Amino acid sequence: MEKILVFGGTFDPPHKGHRHLLDAALAQEDFDRVFLIPSYIPPHKDHRPALSFEARKAILLDWFGDVPGLEILALEQERSGRSYTVDTVSTLRERYPDSTLYLLMGTDMFLSFETWNRFADLLRDTVLLVGSREPGDRGKLEEQKRRLESSYTCKGIILCSMEPVVCASSALRAAGGGLAGRALEHIGQALDPNRARHTMQVAEYAQRLAPLCGVDPEKAYLAGLLHDCTKCYPISWQISYAEQEHIDLSADDLASPQVLHQLTGAVFARNVLGARDEELLAAICCHTTGKPAMTPLETLLFFADSCEPSRRFPGVEEIRSVGEKDLNRGALLLCDRSIQYLIQKKIHLHPQTVAARNYLLKELEKNG
Ligand SMILES: [Fe+2]
Incomplete structure (x- = not known):
């Protein structure tokens, strides 16, 4: 039967x-x-x-x-x-x-x-x-x-019989309830161990650098916890969720599917995880591509995502050490490196990264 x-x-x-x-x-x-x-x-x-x-x-x-x-x-x-x-x-x-x-x-x-x-x-x-x-x-x-x-x-x-699932980390217990608790719970339940580790590193790194750029460390930590909240879902989900939530996807977004999670992540963080801080949600929205005229929190998250301590790519140490002294200079080097990498790999280059780079370059020239 x-x-x-x-x-x-x-x-x-x-x-x-x-x-x-x-x-x-x-x-x-x-x-x-x-x-x-x-x-x-x-x-x-x-x-x-x-x-x-x-x-x-x-x-x-x-x-x-x-x-x-x-x-x-x-x-x-x-x-x-x-x-x-x-x-x-x-x-x-x-x-x-x-x-x-x-x-x-x-x-x-x-x-x-x-x-x-x-x-x-x-x-x-x-x-x-x-x-x-x-x-x-x-x-x-x-x-x-x-x-x-x-x-x-x-x-x-x-x-x-089932082996117990260990979702709760010490950070989750320390966070108690609230947005940090919900974000940590989501990390434990949805993200694979590598993505979860990266997320925690981004949160802690952003929190550590926050005072250098005048950002509230707690807000930086939360932005780090939430930034990749939808990265664990497939591209088909990204597109279908964008449709459900009326997120406008440009031709460049669709040509760079690896960046869709920054757009879906901000909406998911608000609608599913209950984040209400618009500045924080805006930072999630551009954490992969960057964009011109970023706020300090946006620049911080963009930088921390690529340069958190476990990231390994050629030149990361130099970018990290520049960024830890001057976040905008670090972000500019990061844009340069990212553009070079995408060209070399023949991957679609999102114009927001080019615009972010040109903006930072002009600002830094202006300020000597
Ligand atoms: Fe990330």
Whole structure:
């Protein structure tokens, strides 16, 4: 009999924990098909997700595309209204009458299972597959499993073991809540370890250089934490998110896909992570290309992104040492180097970098 794994969720946005949960399920059982089903309106929330279905699908395909038999289904978008799992399961049941359906969920969902719409039907018709991230949850899960099995007709409840995901860093604990906390949580959940390390380095480096250029160190730190918040998502997501959020992409932006994350990142930082400081958002907007007449914070982030201490490229030490004394001179050298590199590699040169370079050159000449 065909086995189908059903993994529904808001996926707004997807994060490492989702992949971890799916991997635990795949290690537990062999499945013929794996369906990821992003919700339209999650039953426990009263608003639609911040990311469109297409934007969430683009990330899911990028992060989960290697899973054999995987499909991303738009069932709940097509149905619209509140996304009840029981309705989704009944559609799948009609399409695959002879299959066994496995519903994948994490600890919280399982512990609140009796609040789900027509949960008894789900218990009777599907096998629940439950993954726990916290080792201490095992006792609670076993108790809930025993209780459900003794109170209702259950097709099956499987608890799968997972290695705990370490998302929380000491910085996250120190940050507590607020924007820094949300940014750090996003870094832990979405960015790969190298990107996360780079992000932390940019934040700390920008914070250290901030007093030299009259920038508030805390603001510089936050700008660093947020600057690459969408760099982890594929180009297809960048384009679809830009469309959803009405971000105007120029022909030059589209010809330099590696810079799109500066535009989507600023909007994501505001709409999803809750950053409200316009100066900070403006700095994210040009941190890769630079632009003419940058504010001190914009110049600082542009410089720190390329010159943070773990960056290694020919000439970085000289640029770093110049910039640490005079940020604008450092930024000018960085523009020169970046332009030379793009020409040498035959990569599209974004005109904002040329304009930034010409502006800095003129300013520095003016000031001797
Ligand atoms: Fe960066």
